[in-house]
Amino acid sequence: MAAIELSGLSKTYGDVRALRGVDLSVEEGEIFGFLGPNGAGKSTTIDILLDFVRPTAGSATVLGMDAQTNSKAVRQRTGVLPDAYRVYDRLTGREHVQFAIESKGAEDDPEALLSRVGILESADRAAGDYSKGMRQRLVLAMALVGSPELLILDEPTTGLDPKGAREMREIIRAERARGATVFFSSHILEQVEAVCDRVAILDEGEIVTVDTITGLRRALGSDGQLNITVDAVPADLRAALEPVEGVSEIDVDGRTISVRSTNGSKVAIIDAIERTGAEIIDFTTSEASLEDLFIAYTGEDRAAGSPEGDGQAAAVAEADGTAHSAGVDR
Amino acid sequence: MSVLAVARKDFADARRSKALLALGILFVVMGVGGTYLYTLLPTMDPESGPITPEGLYVFLGQISALFIAISAVVLSYKAIAGESESGSAKLLLGLPHTRRDVFLGKVIGRSGVMFIALLVGLLATFGVAIALLEGTSAVGFAGFLVVTMLFGLVYVTLMVSISASTTSTSRAATLGIGLFVVLELMWDVVVFGAAFVANGFAAPAGEMPTWVMALNGFAPTMAYESAVTWMIGVLAGQSPAVPFFREAWFALVVFAVWAAIPALLGYGRYRGADL
Numbered sequence: 001m002a003a004i005e006l007s008g009l010s011k012t013y014g015d016v017r018a019l020r021g022v023d024l025s026v027e028e029g030e031i032f033g034f035l036g037p038n039g040a041g042k043s044t045t046i047d048i049l050l051d052f053v054r055p056t057a058g059s060a061t062v063l064g065m066d067a068q069t070n071s072k073a074v075r076q077r078t079g080v081l082p083d084a085y086r087v088y089d090r091l092t093g094r095e096h097v098q099f100a101i102e103s104k105g106a107e108d109d110p111e112a113l114l115s116r117v118g119i120l121e122s123a124d125r126a127a128g129d130y131s132k133g134m135r136q137r138l139v140l141a142m143a144l145v146g147s148p149e150l151l152i153l154d155e156p157t158t159g160l161d162p163k164g165a166r167e168m169r170e171i172i173r174a175e176r177a178r179g180a181t182v183f184f185s186s187h188i189l190e191q192v193e194a195v196c197d198r199v200a201i202l203d204e205g206e207i208v209t210v211d212t213i214t215g216l217r218r219a220l221g222s223d224g225q226l227n228i229t230v231d232a233v234p235a236d237l238r239a240a241l242e243p244v245e246g247v248s249e250i251d252v253d254g255r256t257i258s259v260r261s262t263n264g265s266k267v268a269i270i271d272a273i274e275r276t277g278a279e280i281i282d283f284t285t286s287e288a289s290l291e292d293l294f295i296a297y298t299g300e301d302r303a304a305g306s307p308e309g310d311g312q313a314a315a316v317a318e319a320d321g322t323a324h325s326a327g328v329d330r
Numbered sequence: 331m332s333v334l335a336v337a338r339k340d341f342a343d344a345r346r347s348k349a350l351l352a353l354g355i356l357f358v359v360m361g362v363g364g365t366y367l368y369t370l371l372p373t374m375d376p377e378s379g380p381i382t383p384e385g386l387y388v389f390l391g392q393i394s395a396l397f398i399a400i401s402a403v404v405l406s407y408k409a410i411a412g413e414s415e416s417g418s419a420k421l422l423l424g425l426p427h428t429r430r431d432v433f434l435g436k437v438i439g440r441s442g443v444m445f446i447a448l449l450v451g452l453l454a455t456f457g458v459a460i461a462l463l464e465g466t467s468a469v470g471f472a473g474f475l476v477v478t479m480l481f482g483l484v485y486v487t488l489m490v491s492i493s494a495s496t497t498s499t500s501r502a503a504t505l506g507i508g509l510f511v512v513l514e515l516m517w518d519v520v521v522f523g524a525a526f527v528a529n530g531f532a533a534p535a536g537e538m539p540t541w542v543m544a545l546n547g548f549a550p551t552m553a554y555e556s557a558v559t560w561m562i563g564v565l566a567g568q569s570p571a572v573p574f575f576r577e578a579w580f581a582l583v584v585f586a587v588w589a590a591i592p593a594l595l596g597y598g599r600y601r602g603a604d605l
Binding site: 013047050051052053054071072073075076080082083084085086087088090091095096099100102103104126139142143 | 417
């Protein structure tokens with residue numbers, strides 16, 4: 001059974017078509033990334049899953065139940081970290097978690113949950129005095145109440161520093177290991193890339209593609225880059241490399257040779273260089289970032305063309321700065 | 331129990347916001363001050379007759395109505411609209427509560443604040459009345475508290491319903507204050523206007539028709555006064571003959587109408603709304 005099943009889901013606000021016939025199936029037990037720029041319709045989709053808003057057409061099924069007619073039962077078995085929420089300023093962190101425990105009829109220990117998200121020492125302070133990152137941790141703690149079968153997290157790393165974002169990913173993985181399905185949205189590609197099994201890309205209310213991260217790369221035939229440092233660059237380098245299948249670009253900078261190629265041809269490239277008699281001192285690889293994939297799919301440069309410049313620019317900067325050091329957070 | 335979880339959370343929030351403290355102080359000042367003022371009446375106006383606990387209930391009832399009505403507006407206009415506007419509704423409804431749970435929980439939570447504040451205010455008033463007024467009885471005060479609380483419940487329900495009907499607190503405040511003005515300050519004008527129109531756009535002369543008097547009795551405050559009068563009669567073991575629109579059953583109908591119809595409309599809009 002699918003954890004989430006969307007069929008022809010559409011939502012129109014006035015004359016704005018926020019969602020245009022979204023079909024999507026999220027399997028039980030997977031971490032599913034819902035990726036798209038701000039305004040793509042991610043939050044609208046999540047709001048429909050939780051019955052905050054009602055679809056104009058189509059249907060949404062969560063854990064086998066209709067998201068509209070059976071919403072309370074859906075939310076009983078789901079943990080939610082919404083977007084653009086506000087905490088109850090006057091209630092403490094502990095009271096927030098207790099309210100969630102009471103609401104779900106769960107048996108959790110508030111302190112254990114607050115400790116798990118790293119804000120136990122602030123448990124008895126009013127949540128209105130929390131920083132944005134602490135609020136995000138608090139609401140995550142509320143979402144974890146009752147060990148839900150499904151976690152719906154809308155932009156979960158908003159307001160978190162890199163350490164907080166990493167802890168968030170660790171919790172997401174631990175929840176999946178426990179057996180939960182995790183559905184989370186993000187406009188930050190690196191976050192999705194670091195933790196998801198599968199990804200859907202949403203743009204302007206439509207699903208652009210759904211695939212695994214590696215599947216996406218393969219489908220696109222995306223280039224990866226191989227950086228090889230040699231003792232001396234051979235004179236016949238280009239003649240040696242150009243016949244290798246998949247090679248698209250060759251650059252030389254000092255003793256470093258950079259070769260762009262489709263993934264899978266790396267061994268052949270290294271062999272070809274060694275055959276020239278050059279000695280390989282070091283080499284690194286970098287795979288195509290999701291941002292590259294995104295641009296390829298939507299045909300737009302998000303950094304330049306985004307109406308919500310700040311968030312996007314930051315997202316792209318983060319993606320650029322980190323996606324190339326693949327493997328750091330895996 | 332979902333409704334009670336919401337009500338408890340809401341009550342805790344109101345208590346933390348000092349709304350309960352402020353209301354409690356207001357009702358203590360109102361009750362104690364009103365009682366003291368009432369005992370001064372014979373000195374200020376020699377023709378006012380002797381002071382009695384029954385007279386105090388009527389006197390307090392007239393002051394309380396206005397205070398309770400405006401308190402209900404301030405206490406309740408943000409109850410639901412405030413959560414929708416700020417985004418805390420996403421936390422509330424991300425948990426397994428239906429919109430009906432939220433609506434009922436809010437009515438109960440805010441009514442609880444009103445009830446505790448009234449209880450504190452009237453207990454203090456009772457203490458002063460025992461000292462100043464011969465014949466003051468706990469039973470009489472308990473009866474007055476019940477009737478007054480019923481009136482408070484009607485107004486809180488009315489204002490929470492208004493809050494449920496919109497996602498904008500400024501709109502909720504405007505509607506709430508507007509309704510307060512119409513019901514508490516301008517009801518005479520409304521009634522006269524209706525009589526004026528029914529009379530072919532001419533000022534009605536002589537005695538008002540019964541339906542006009544009944545309409546006059548249809549404001550919550552008028553029903554509250556009728557209920558206080560009825561309660562005094564019950565305590566005294568009398569049932570004085572009054573027109574039907576001053577009888578207790580009519581007062582109950584008026585209360586029910588002003589609570590139930592806005593509740594159905596407000597909840598109906600809330601249930602169908604996109605957050």
